Amino acid sequence: MLTTEPNLTRPDDTYARLIASHDGLTEAESHAFNARLILILMNHIGEDAVLAEALAQARRPA
Amino acid sequence: MKDLVPERYALAFRLYPYARSPDQDTPAPPRHPVVIVGGGPIGLATALDLGRRGVPVVVLDDHEGVGLGSRALCFSKRTLEICDRLGAARPMLEKGVQWNLGKVFHDDRLLYEFNLLPEGGHGFPAFINLQQPWFERFLHDAIVAAQAAGAPIQIRGRNRVEAVTPAADHVALDVMTPEGPYRLEADWLIACDGARSSLRNMLGLGFDGRVFEDNFLIADVKMKADFPTERWFWFEPHFKSGDSALLHKQPDDLWRIDFQLGWNIDRAKELQPANIRARVDAMLGTGVDYALDWCSIYTFQCRRMERFRHGRVLFAGDAAHQVSPFGARGANSGIQDADNLGWKLALVLAGRAPETLLDSYEAERVQAADENILNSTRATDFITPKTAVSKLFRNAVLELAETLPFARSLVNSGRLSLPCTYDGSALNGPDCAQMPARSRPGSPCPDAPTPEGWLLNRLAPGFTLLTVDATAPDSLAAHGVQVPRLALATTPELRDRYLGSAPGAVYLIRPDQHVAARWATYDAAAVTAALARAIGKEGSC
Numbered sequence A: 001m002l003t004t005e006p007n008l009t010r011p012d013d014t015y016a017r018l019i020a021s022h023d024g025l026t027e028a029e030s031h032a033f034n035a036r037l038i039l040i041l042m043n044h045i046g047e048d049a050v051l052a053e054a055l056a057q058a059r060r061p062a
Numbered sequence B: 001m002k003d004l005v006p007e008r009y010a011l012a013f014r015l016y017p018y019a020r021s022p023d024q025d026t027p028a029p030p031r032h033p034v035v036i037v038g039g040g041p042i043g044l045a046t047a048l049d050l051g052r053r054g055v056p057v058v059v060l061d062d063h064e065g066v067g068l069g070s071r072a073l074c075f076s077k078r079t080l081e082i083c084d085r086l087g088a089a090r091p092m093l094e095k096g097v098q099w100n101l102g103k104v105f106h107d108d109r110l111l112y113e114f115n116l117l118p119e120g121g122h123g124f125p126a127f128i129n130l131q132q133p134w135f136e137r138f139l140h141d142a143i144v145a146a147q148a149a150g151a152p153i154q155i156r157g158r159n160r161v162e163a164v165t166p167a168a169d170h171v172a173l174d175v176m177t178p179e180g181p182y183r184l185e186a187d188w189l190i191a192c193d194g195a196r197s198s199l200r201n202m203l204g205l206g207f208d209g210r211v212f213e214d215n216f217l218i219a220d221v222k223m224k225a226d227f228p229t230e231r232w233f234w235f236e237p238h239f240k241s242g243d244s245a246l247l248h249k250q251p252d253d254l255w256r257i258d259f260q261l262g263w264n265i266d267r268a269k270e271l272q273p274a275n276i277r278a279r280v281d282a283m284l285g286t287g288v289d290y291a292l293d294w295c296s297i298y299t300f301q302c303r304r305m306e307r308f309r310h311g312r313v314l315f316a317g318d319a320a321h322q323v324s325p326f327g328a329r330g331a332n333s334g335i336q337d338a339d340n341l342g343w344k345l346a347l348v349l350a351g352r353a354p355e356t357l358l359d360s361y362e363a364e365r366v367q368a369a370d371e372n373i374l375n376s377t378r379a380t381d382f383i384t385p386k387t388a389v390s391k392l393f394r395n396a397v398l399e400l401a402e403t404l405p406f407a408r409s410l411v412n413s414g415r416l417s418l419p420c421t422y423d424g425s426a427l428n429g430p431d432c433a434q435m436p437a438r439s440r441p442g443s444p445c446p447d448a449p450t451p452e453g454w455l456l457n458r459l460a461p462g463f464t465l466l467t468v469d470a471t472a473p474d475s476l477a478a479h480g481v482q483v484p485r486l487a488l489a490t491t492p493e494l495r496d497r498y499l500g501s502a503p504g505a506v507y508l509i510r511p512d513q514h515v516a517a518r519w520a521t522y523d524a525a526a527v528t529a530a531l532a533r534a535i536g537k538e539g540s541c
């Protein structure tokens, strides 16, 4: 089951770290960075059903 | 005089020159139990299987032997096991090149190496590389040997099928020969006439799927090079000879080289030897002495017929399904079609199984074709990403693969061809939960060493009752079928591959070496019911 309740131990710090990681990258480099990050996190999660849920959530129109 | 059956391609081996058949001089069209159209690898393997079972077969091919030119190269373990059952595998193994190591490069970096190195205790290697013409020639040699031993197989060269007329109890064929036309009838017709199947067209049947918008230049190069016997695959190679490239060893100092050229190319220009050499030079480096042996440009498709059985016409091989070559699934899957069809048709012709058994050929091999198409489509999409975002992720995988092991499992330059497990097949009987998943009903039997030789060699040509540390009668007969028993004692391999945590095992194994059903102990009524089910007689299990 996908966790959608807050789960980050230090949400503001982690979020700032994510944004800062893109500092100095061109748009293309940022896209490549994101792609690598997604793959790394996907592997960490591992479970196909959880990832399927996450993908569906991300796809949902805001 | 006009050539009535012109050659469409040059031959590597002339094996069955045209000879007039008495059928051409009979007033009424003669009837044969089985006619196979097409003497490619799948037609030959099907003829061999049926002929060895004593079923008279006539093979019609519009050429007199094996076409020259480079197509299939990698033949899988399961193909070798099937060919071994058909008496053709030994020379393949002797001539073929065995390889285990693969290297994957991105640009100028080695990303990682993989070793196919299969688990021990199998009679055949994971793969061999062998030129398709030799593969076909060895099948033909086995046919000649089977004929000498009495197998009723005829091959008629330069016999082109021009029209097919299905009827309720037979199929009529119009055949053209260098000496003019004749007619022939078949109880059953097997169409093995390749991806451009003329029979499919004559019957107005569709062949839908996906065309990949890419061209691949295949060059077979002859050279005495000391590159190791490994499969090397490049994504976006630094030598810029294509968007991807492949180098693979064949017998006879031949190397298969593949370059991905893209969609909008000038074919004629790319096929000029000077342009091919420029690409090969860039890849191999200067100073390598080689000769171009065979070159061609291919586009690839993934598609299949909706149904493989149309009444008394059965489609097999490329005529029924086509895949891109990434993963080597074309000929390999077609050989499994032959393996699946032979025993079923033989039982139907002998009156021991209902015609509906042939519907299970369609169900099982459509399932396999879908699996192959899925795998080969995914590999092709990884090698030639279709959108910007797909390419972004593809390259992200490649970048990570150099350092992070997990990403290597996502790199897809072709998943190597494995045989399909017929999960859910109507022919499958009971399973036993304590036993390993790899040998569940529907699976091809895993090989294993036994004191008297390889397990697969010891299975009967028909059904076998395999027991491991279990009691059972030495043979049983039911539904007109004889089932000999193969009694084995536990070994570490048999425990791992057949027993699992069960103390003993009883397996009912089909003539194509797939598992029909399994139990911890022998029960005559259960085995008989499973046998009925496996031959298409609605059994209760």
Ligand SMILES: Cc1cc2nc3c(=O)[nH]c(=O)nc-3n(C[C@H](O)[C@H](O)[C@H](O)COP(=O)(O)OP(=O)(O)OC[C@H]3O[C@@H](n4cnc5c(N)ncnc54)[C@H](O)[C@@H]3O)c2cc1C
Binding pocket: B037, B038, B039, B040, B041, B042, B043, B060, B061, B062, B063, B070, B071, B072, B073, B074, B075, B132, B159, B160, B161, B162, B192, B193, B194, B195, B197, B198, B199, B218, B298, B316, B317, B318, B319, B325, B328, B329, B330, B331, B332, B333, B334
């Ligand atoms: C570049 C390339 C690489 C490949 N690599 C691999 C690989 O590594 N491994 C693998 O497993 N597969 C591979 N394949 C696929 C493999 O070549 C095919 O799957 C295989 O040849 C199919 O065999 P077939 O017998 O079904 O058809 P075919 O080999 O096409 O044979 C059909 C036969 O029917 C005859 N015929 C056609 N029409 C008629 C008619 N009207 N009357 C009489 N005869 C007729 C033809 O002359 C021919 O002899 C590759 C293919 C290509 C193009």
